Amino acid sequence: MTKTKLKMATALAAGLGLAGPALAEGELNIYNWGNYTNPELIEKFEAEFGIEVNLDGYDSNETMLAKVREGNTGYDIVVPGDSTVQIMIGLDMLAEIKPNEMENFKNMDPKWVDVWWDPGRNYSVPWQWGTTSFTVDTEVYTGDINTLALMFDPPEELKGRINMLNDMNDVINAGLRYKGYDRCNSNADELREVTEMLIAAKENWRTMDYSTIEKLTSGDVDLSQNWNGAAMRAREQRPTLQYAYPKEGFTGWMDNVAVLADAPNMENAKLFVNFIMDPENAAMISNFARYANGIMGSEEFMDAEMLSAPEIVMPANAPTPDFVKPCPQEVTDLYNRIWTRLKQ
């Protein structure tokens, strides 16, 4: 009830033009992926600043973008993926909050500062980052797992035991890497070759589904394309699973905290952005979401099993993850056509 009253008062004040310089007290409205935010982190932030936080979840970048694009949603903070950050900056949807001038910016790992989706970090800071590769049961397949051939030209024991992500870019990019071709490819011959390879490989796939943890732990499949955090959770229930770092390469991704241009609680949002660059707080996010953050010194506060997890700590000889840029429209159209054929 008090929440509603407060909201009405805020709306009234805003309507009358009375909302003066933002106070350290008040509200903060966060719109993040579902089940991705540690409730203890929110409690700590509320206690430290006397700000009441509303937290809501979405299921995809597209849902968030569709809703926020209309404006006036009331949300302050969103957590878009790398290419979505670039799209949102291009559409003037994000506030230039200058995290690079904030107090805790010194904690950000330098390798995450000059990223292509936000060079120099004028709009966003890292929330969690991870990789998209695949998980195999090493009891079922005992050979070398670090190759994409297991998905596209599987050995006898893995045939019909494979789950792929139901995601156009993840599947096509893996196919391009296997063939050794560039990402965002518009070369007709190369794409035809990849398409034929994917259609042939599909014969050996059992499902194409996002619910990778359930697929693997139920024993429905023995190999699944997977995100590293999900791979770790699946391994906890099926210890013979191992996360692969294929020699042909694999996708890296980062979700970033950004502030909307029309955020009603701009100052509180900036407080939050600075707050999560604190190593202790960044570690709280990782301990819950089970992915790495981009903040130096957070290891000290992280759960021990995460620091030793091969899914989170990449081996030294693994290739560098490939953060794929958004492709031009004509390439996306070609990909859409390949995807439609593959899904038939």
Place this chain on the structure above:
Amino acid sequence: MANPRKMKDLRKQPGFEFLAYTCLFFLYAPIVVLVIFSFNDNRSVVLWTEFSFRWYVEAFDNDGIREATIISFKVAAVATFFSTIFATMAALATTRTPPYRGQTLAYAIINQPLMVPEIVTAVATLAFFTLIKKLTGVSGIGYLMMAHTVFCIPFAYMPIRARLEDMNLTLEQAAADLYATPFQVFRTITLPLMAPGIVAGAMLAFVVSLDDVIISLLIAGPGETTLPIYILGQIRRGITPEINAVSTLLLGLTVILVALFFIIGRKK
């Protein structure tokens, strides 16, 4: 239609039992599985270990689930209340009046939310509400309740209208002959007779509101996550049996509501 004497009992048709049981199996088996795994002492929704109430406790402790459930019920209650009133008025206006020009159009307009794909309604409503918010500066859960009220109206309307069409006009005409005022006729004759239709309509509206995903997903503002949106948000990061526990509780509640409705209906 065919001569009734020639019509055989449908239940005697070959294969009827098999088809019927197959349909029932596919309708209810997933729900049974969901209920069973809500009592599983394990994070998995597919592997059984042993019986426990662990996920019920965790669901009650989970602020996100608790708040989403409360919001869902609040929105459904308000939407049911208003949509049932509007639907009752609409049903009276389309059955208890002499035929008038544009009556068919009126039906079509009332039932419009059933015809238009939900995503179209959702996007249109989002744009419309954004415009209002910009002009007035007012925000809050009222928008979500309004949107739910609108798409619940046709669901509440259908059973009420069906009931009114089944009701014979003689009682109402007799009352009017005996100098009852139109309001007295409505209060003492029409309303009690149509009450079962109203209750059925209200229940349908409640369930439809509780169920809605697409419109809620686009309309809901900060702090207005309903239960279906909450569940949808979990999919990428893995569903926990907490969801099974909440779903089982909701299922139990629905069964109780329907049972109560039948018992009340029978006594009359």
